Amino acid sequence: MPNSWRRLSIFVLALACPFVAADDWPQILGPHRNGIVTDTGLNLDWETMPPKTLWKVPIGHAYSSVAIVGDRLFTMAKRDKRDIALCLDAKTGKELWSYDAVPSYIDVQKQGGGPRATPTYHQGKLYCLFGRGELLCLTDKGEKVWQRDTFKNTGAKSQEGEFYYWGVSMSPLVEGDVVIVQPGGTKNNSVAAYHKDTGKLLWTAGDDPMGYASPIAITVDGTRHVVVPTGQSILGIEPVKGKILWRYPFGNRFNVTCAIPVWKDNLLFVSAAYGGGCAALEITPPKSPATAWRVNEKWTNNKEMQNLMATSMIVDGHIYGCHGDLAAFFLRCLDQKTGKTKWEKRVQGRYSFLALDKRILCWHERGNLSLIEATPAKFHVTAELPKLLTYKCWAMPAYADGKLYLRDERHLLCLDLRKK
Numbered sequence: 001m002p003n004s005w006r007r008l009s010i011f012v013l014a015l016a017c018p019f020v021a022a023d024d025w026p027q028i029l030g031p032h033r034n035g036i037v038t039d040t041g042l043n044l045d046w047e048t049m050p051p052k053t054l055w056k057v058p059i060g061h062a063y064s065s066v067a068i069v070g071d072r073l074f075t076m077a078k079r080d081k082r083d084i085a086l087c088l089d090a091k092t093g094k095e096l097w098s099y100d101a102v103p104s105y106i107d108v109q110k111q112g113g114g115p116r117a118t119p120t121y122h123q124g125k126l127y128c129l130f131g132r133g134e135l136l137c138l139t140d141k142g143e144k145v146w147q148r149d150t151f152k153n154t155g156a157k158s159q160e161g162e163f164y165y166w167g168v169s170m171s172p173l174v175e176g177d178v179v180i181v182q183p184g185g186t187k188n189n190s191v192a193a194y195h196k197d198t199g200k201l202l203w204t205a206g207d208d209p210m211g212y213a214s215p216i217a218i219t220v221d222g223t224r225h226v227v228v229p230t231g232q233s234i235l236g237i238e239p240v241k242g243k244i245l246w247r248y249p250f251g252n253r254f255n256v257t258c259a260i261p262v263w264k265d266n267l268l269f270v271s272a273a274y275g276g277g278c279a280a281l282e283i284t285p286p287k288s289p290a291t292a293w294r295v296n297e298k299w300t301n302n303k304e305m306q307n308l309m310a311t312s313m314i315v316d317g318h319i320y321g322c323h324g325d326l327a328a329f330f331l332r333c334l335d336q337k338t339g340k341t342k343w344e345k346r347v348q349g350r351y352s353f354l355a356l357d358k359r360i361l362c363w364h365e366r367g368n369l370s371l372i373e374a375t376p377a378k379f380h381v382t383a384e385l386p387k388l389l390t391y392k393c394w395a396m397p398a399y400a401d402g403k404l405y406l407r408d409e410r411h412l413l414c415l416d417l418r419k420k
Contacts, residue, residue, distance in 0.1 A: 029260060039356065042417045073087070101130060115130050129171065133158060174196055223238070256272065269314060278301050342376035363397045388413060
């Protein structure tokens with residue numbers, strides 16, 4: 001094919017297919033839901049060159065992070081007595097559109113009103129899951145495509161009104177033609193898959209209570225698995241028909257598994273607080289058509305890493321995360337192969353993380369930002385930026401095109417990490 005025709009074909013294809021680019025951040029914790037930033041050469045010398053805040057805007061209460069595609073970012077928020085989806089200009093923070101979606105949610109303990117999940121962008125559509133289980137599909141221009149009540153559709157019972165319940169928090173996963181959510185039914189309706197274009201309920205599976213962590217998709221021995229953290233297990237599900245391939249019992253007395261599983265080097269790392277602990281799992285295929293997939297514990301550890309809300313980062317064979325739930329908190333580094341602790345640091349409060357350029361970016365719940373070296377040798381802070389925002393900063397950080405996006409209960413901030 002002549003070069004001119006090749007270039008024209010690529011240009012036409014790009015116009016016809018609104019896929020995300022390599023440097024977009026289309027869902028919670030990035031393209032692979034693991035918090036890994038692949039850019040290098042960023043400004044990480046904050047003492048010499050403090051990063052500039054490009055903008056800070058009030059957007060409404062929520063714990064939703066942002067999905068970033070090109071020059072637009074998408075999130076969710078509470079305004080007055082309604083929960084909304086909205087789109088902002090990534091360069092300026094200016095609101096481009098909002099969609100009034102559902103009545104606002106707040107838990108019995110009043111930990112915070114508004115949405116918990118992060119919207120997922122896929123091929124020109126936005127998938128938003130709200131606190132009462134309402135699943136909404138919008139175009140990237142804010143036009144409604146379809147909406148479903150995931151509790152009513154599946155027959156799963158909502159736990160709204162219970163004291164130890166904090167609302168639907170997992171972010172929808174798009175895998176192939178399906179959108180995966182986990183309403184938590186006990187009659188083969190714990191996990192649900194909807195057609196991404198029509199909203200038709202395609203299958204349900206499992207009997208476990210609802211968890212709070214977002215599912216991921218992985219490939220094991222050529223087979224796709226949707227990995228779903230429930231309240232009492234980790235499920236591996238074939239995404240087309242919804243067949244459960246394997247189940248690993250895992251959880252705590254509150255059904256509070258919030259940290260996203262991390263798939264790295266053919267090991268699945270899972271962690272939960274309130275006594276849940278952590279484990280590194282090997283998933284092996286059937287030896288014959290008559291046998292099943294197997295889950296083997298490479299190691300387990302009930303004390304050294306109990307992630308509450310934040311997902312741990314895995315860099316160069318080591319796990320970096322925040323241990324603790326209500327009182328004592330530690331930043332810890334564990335060996336991924338053995339689960340042994342390499343170092344720990346007692347800290348005040350909870351952190352969430354991204355990994356970038358041999359550093360772990362640590363975002364404190366009271367609005368302080370720091371960098372530590374991604375090394376098992378020792379705990380070493382290399383840079384700090386205090387008081388960027390205020391308590392509660394429970395939304396996960398997001399990154400795209402050299403810019404970091406941070407959120408507290410009411411504001412969204414854009415920090416420039418590019419070198420001048």
